[in-house]
Amino acid sequence: SAVISQKPSRDICQRGTSLTIQCQVDSQVTMMFWYRQQPGQSLTLIATANQGSEATYESGFVIDKFPISRPNLTFSTLTVSNMSPEDSSIYLCSVFGGGYTFGSGTRLTVV
Amino acid sequence: RKEVEQDPGPFNVPEGATVAFNCTYSNSASQSFFWYRQDCRKEPKLLMSVYSSGNEDGRFTAQLNRASQYISLLIRDSKLSDSATYLCVVNRDNYQLIWGAGTKLIIKP
Numbered sequence: 001s002a003v004i005s006q007k008p009s010r011d012i013c014q015r016g017t018s019l020t021i022q023c024q025v026d027s028q029v030t031m032m033f034w035y036r037q038q039p040g041q042s043l044t045l046i047a048t049a050n051q052g053s054e055a056t057y058e059s060g061f062v063i064d065k066f067p068i069s070r071p072n073l074t075f076s077t078l079t080v081s082n083m084s085p086e087d088s089s090i091y092l093c094s095v096f097g098g099g100y101t102f103g104s105g106t107r108l109t110v111v
Numbered sequence: 112r113k114e115v116e117q118d119p120g121p122f123n124v125p126e127g128a129t130v131a132f133n134c135t136y137s138n139s140a141s142q143s144f145f146w147y148r149q150d151c152r153k154e155p156k157l158l159m160s161v162y163s164s165g166n167e168d169g170r171f172t173a174q175l176n177r178a179s180q181y182i183s184l185l186i187r188d189s190k191l192s193d194s195a196t197y198l199c200v201v202n203r204d205n206y207q208l209i210w211g212a213g214t215k216l217i218i219k220p
Binding site: 001041042043045048099100101103107 | 115145147152153154155156157160198200207208210211212213
């Protein structure tokens, strides 16, 4: 299965600022997925990122708040923009190949 | 009703015991089912896929009941290292997955 390197692993940010999370995959994948997991909650899909096209966002998530880049088949970024304390969560990228593989997650705290 | 529902637990189980938990799903068209394990402050990791005929991997057995729309996970001879949250995952369509909130399992010595 693919190996994903995700960074940063954690960050504490001031409200109103933005944070960009990066995921690098060791193989080429068509689709990458970005999830959010709030404390004690299940994973919620934010968007699906295909190389060469606009990301597809789930209900409740918009591009202005969570812009995504997918410049090639091994890399993607998710930006959490204009952050508020409600954005404090774990953000995970994922790819599919015989089951979903996840990055190690980014634990974001907004103060 | 949530698309995927799990008992959040925690299930407190003595080491060596057998424990089982279920996960119900609402979309009768779902075709893919998985159990993931998530340790505290870690990312989810695939434990096993669930096949129609049921499948076993060592101490772990997964079953699918399409008629009643649930999947189950059975852990035999539980170890302390089995303590984790177990996430049930069901596909909604070709690639979109719906995640349960997880069942917390605590194995006690």
